[in-house]
Amino acid sequence: DGGITQSPKYLFRKEGQNVTLSCEQNLNHDAMYWYRQDPGQGLRLIYYSQIVNDFQKGDIAEGYSVSREKKESFPLTVTSAQKNPTAFYLCASTSGEGQAGELFFGEGSRLTVL
Amino acid sequence: GQNIDQPTEMTATEGAIVQINCTYQTSGFNGLFWYQQHAGEAPTFLSYNVLDGLEEKGRFSSFLSRSKGYSYLLLKELQMKDSASYLCAVLDSNYQLIWGAGTKLIIKP
Numbered sequence: 001d002g003g004i005t006q007s008p009k010y011l012f013r014k015e016g017q018n019v020t021l022s023c024e025q026n027l028n029h030d031a032m033y034w035y036r037q038d039p040g041q042g043l044r045l046i047y048y049s050q051i052v053n054d055f056q057k058g059d060i061a062e063g064y065s066v067s068r069e070k071k072e073s074f075p076l077t078v079t080s081a082q083k084n085p086t087a088f089y090l091c092a093s094t095s096g097e098g099q100a101g102e103l104f105f106g107e108g109s110r111l112t113v114l
Numbered sequence: 115g116q117n118i119d120q121p122t123e124m125t126a127t128e129g130a131i132v133q134i135n136c137t138y139q140t141s142g143f144n145g146l147f148w149y150q151q152h153a154g155e156a157p158t159f160l161s162y163n164v165l166d167g168l169e170e171k172g173r174f175s176s177f178l179s180r181s182k183g184y185s186y187l188l189l190k191e192l193q194m195k196d197s198a199s200y201l202c203a204v205l206d207s208n209y210q211l212i213w214g215a216g217t218k219l220i221i222k223p
Binding site for chain 2: 105
């Protein structure tokens with residue numbers, strides 16, 4: 001079955017540590033996205049990538065980094081520079097132009113900073 | 115600035131009908147999406163409207179009025195499994211999605 005797989009589902013991090021969240025899709029979608037979800041707020045875009053080896057900053061990119069070396073994979077690194085990283089992180093992909101198409105989401109990764 | 119407004123929480127009874135409203139102010143408009151998100155899970159696509167009018171899909175319908183900057187999601191014959199958050203998102207002139215904070219729908223027996 002095609003879909004998006006995120007791992008880990010739950011992650012705990014000590015302050016000052018970098019962590020990497022994995023996102024893999026087998027939908028053959030060109031575009032992939034990373035969102036952050038906090039209680040009482042809408043989804044906020046961190047980074048997105050329209051094609052391999054290219055990615056763009058979203059609205060809240062500071063303290064995060066990404067890579068897109070393969071079409072299937074779009075990992076997100078939460079660095080120690082991110083001041084408030086505790087959140088629910090969602091990876092998504094679409095075959096549409098920009099974000100015009102239906103987004104397919106992974107199950108999410110919940111990061112807690114201790 | 116760009117803004118999407120939805121009620122924070124709504125309560126309805128099993129078997130009844132509920133309407134969840136969404137108003138928006140964005141720089142341009144290229145369509146409006148509704149997603150359903152159960153607690154702790156990923157959002158799943160419900161509907162997409164780009165023209166004015168009502169789109170019906172089973173128990174769920176979505177309405178759009180571009181002149182009023184307004185949409186609603188109508189859920190009929192409510193079931194307990196419909197308890198979830200409903201997210202409204204607008205595609206702006208740059209084809210970027212602007213998301214509302216979501217409406218938490220609580221279904222009571």
